[in-house]
Amino acid sequence: MLDGRIALVTGASRGIGRGIALGLAAAGADVAVNYHIPGTPEFGHDNAQDAAAVAAEIEALGRKAVTVEADVCDGAAVTRMVEDVTAALGGLDILVNGAGICPFHDFLTMPEQLWDRVHDVNLKGAFLCSQAAARVMVAQGRGGRIIAVSSISALVGGGMQTHYTPTKAGMHSLMQSMAVSLGPHGITCNSILPGAIATDINKDDWSDPDKRAYLNGRIPLGRFGEPEDLAGPVVFLASDAARYVTGASLLVDGGLFVNLQ
Numbered sequence: 001m002l003d004g005r006i007a008l009v010t011g012a013s014r015g016i017g018r019g020i021a022l023g024l025a026a027a028g029a030d031v032a033v034n035y036h037i038p039g040t041p042e043f044g045h046d047n048a049q050d051a052a053a054v055a056a057e058i059e060a061l062g063r064k065a066v067t068v069e070a071d072v073c074d075g076a077a078v079t080r081m082v083e084d085v086t087a088a089l090g091g092l093d094i095l096v097n098g099a100g101i102c103p104f105h106d107f108l109t110m111p112e113q114l115w116d117r118v119h120d121v122n123l124k125g126a127f128l129c130s131q132a133a134a135r136v137m138v139a140q141g142r143g144g145r146i147i148a149v150s151s152i153s154a155l156v157g158g159g160m161q162t163h164y165t166p167t168k169a170g171m172h173s174l175m176q177s178m179a180v181s182l183g184p185h186g187i188t189c190n191s192i193l194p195g196a197i198a199t200d201i202n203k204d205d206w207s208d209p210d211k212r213a214y215l216n217g218r219i220p221l222g223r224f225g226e227p228e229d230l231a232g233p234v235v236f237l238a239s240d241a242a243r244y245v246t247g248a249s250l251l252v253d254g255g256l257f258v259n260l261q
Ligand SMILES: NC(=O)C1=CN([C@@H]2O[C@H](COP(=O)(O)OP(=O)(O)OC[C@H]3O[C@@H](n4cnc5c(N)ncnc54)[C@H](OP(=O)(O)O)[C@@H]3O)[C@@H](O)[C@H]2O)C=CC1
Pocket: 010, 011, 012, 013, 014, 015, 016, 017, 034, 035, 036, 037, 038, 039, 040, 043, 045, 047, 070, 071, 072, 073, 098, 099, 100, 101, 102, 121, 149, 150, 151, 152, 153, 193, 194, 195, 196, 197, 198, 199, 200, 201, 202
């Protein structure tokens, strides 16, 4: 579905970004794998090594891959990243804003710096990457696809996520306004809203067996999501099958959102 397309996925060294990067490659795209140094130290990853491993998996699928280091909330680094990807792979057709953080924290004691960092990475990062990618897509003149990994949390709250949920609502709102701005250039802008997907981001939070069982019990399809579950919906939005879909959001949550009782 994506033969000849060139994609950049941010936060692709692991988790949902990795699952999406591999899905895009399996559908025929060449893929740039963004990672960030120093990364999130408490997760204990070597992001450069992880990104190289993802690139090797993409090449094993017969596609081209490059790795690109950048902190998504550093405007100069993002500009350089997009230039490097465009030069290395020969253009840019698809951007997936996957990078994100959710350091769970109580509202009443929330430090201002933590609020700022979460907004910088999740929302400002999506803005900077989208703007840099859109400039290339407009100059190329062949349209494009921009997809944000927002969240079910764009629609519902979380007591320990008062810094995080507004960024996820903001990311979807950003895609809606960009859909208006970039539609005349043939660039579609959409969000996916994952539900509860097992990755590093929620390892600590779900280490409480009661919370795990409660959440799992609320998912009509009967299991937490895996990063690979996001690949199909993103491939669809990136493909010609979704050529008339823009400003839309797609819940990918096993039915969690609609399960009131
Ligand atoms: N897991 C879930 O249940 C859900 C996740 N999401 C969203 O999915 C996205 C991916 O999360 P997930 O895979 O679960 O979590 P992970 O922690 O596994 O992955 C997050 C990725 O983003 C990268 N990242 C973080 N900060 C930056 C930065 N400043 N610049 C570049 N990359 C960065 C991380 O690298 P590092 O931290 O090492 O820098 C990592 O590769 C996030 O936006 C998250 O909000 C949405 C809904 C549900």
